[in-house]
């Protein structure tokens with residue numbers, strides 16, 4: 163692994179996944195940066211991200227997802243969303259857009275608990291994130307925010323669970339040298355994943371699939 167000092171700091175990293183097996187380029191190119199360009203995100207692009215989420219599959223086609231959009235049109239609402247972020251996610255206050263995904267916990271068609279609601283919201287959000295890559299944007303999901311504060315601030319009703327705050331913006335492609343050391347190191351850090359053999363089992367729990 164290369165040391166941060168040795169890396170080229172004049173280029174923002176692409177950080178494409180180093181895969182053991184071929185995958186779609188869009189998936190490989192997605193990652194979660196914490197620095198954004200100082201540039202607004204066009205409304206049409208935000209709508210395309212939401213459209214991608216909309217077409218996700220869901221249990222009983224219940225579509226248990228909602229997204230609160232903080233695009234700066236309502237500056238006060240965006241500021242309130244930024245104030246919900248934990249200190250460790252201070253970087254996300256620079257993002258021009260924040261989204262908050264919300265899961266409806268009961269099925270719309272019969273009101274019984276939907277055990278897959280949060281699963282489905284996660285799937286929709288990943289579609290949204292991949293569409294962001296396609297649009298030349300990045301979308302970085304976060305658990306680090308005060309969900310109860312968000313519920314109060316944005317009048318999220320009972321039966322709905324705030325899931326992830328998502329920072330959306332254009333990635334930086336220019337010089338990294340103006341970043342502080344810690345931020346730069348984080349942006350340049352290697353991406354890592356468990357091997358397939360650790361996440362896939364052949365027929366029974368614990369029997370590795372793949373090498």
Ligand SMILES: Cc1cc2nc3c(=O)[nH]c(=O)nc-3n(C[C@H](O)[C@H](O)[C@H](O)COP(=O)(O)O)c2cc1C
Nearest residue numbers: 192193194195250251302303304305306307326353
């Ligand atoms: C549900 C969820 C919550 C996350 N919460 C945070 C967070 O609060 N702060 C943060 O910086 N990154 C957060 N992340 C991003 C992960 O840290 C990141 O996806 C992971 O380290 C893998 O890196 P990559 O996305 O660049 O491949 C979150 C991701 C997901 C899916």
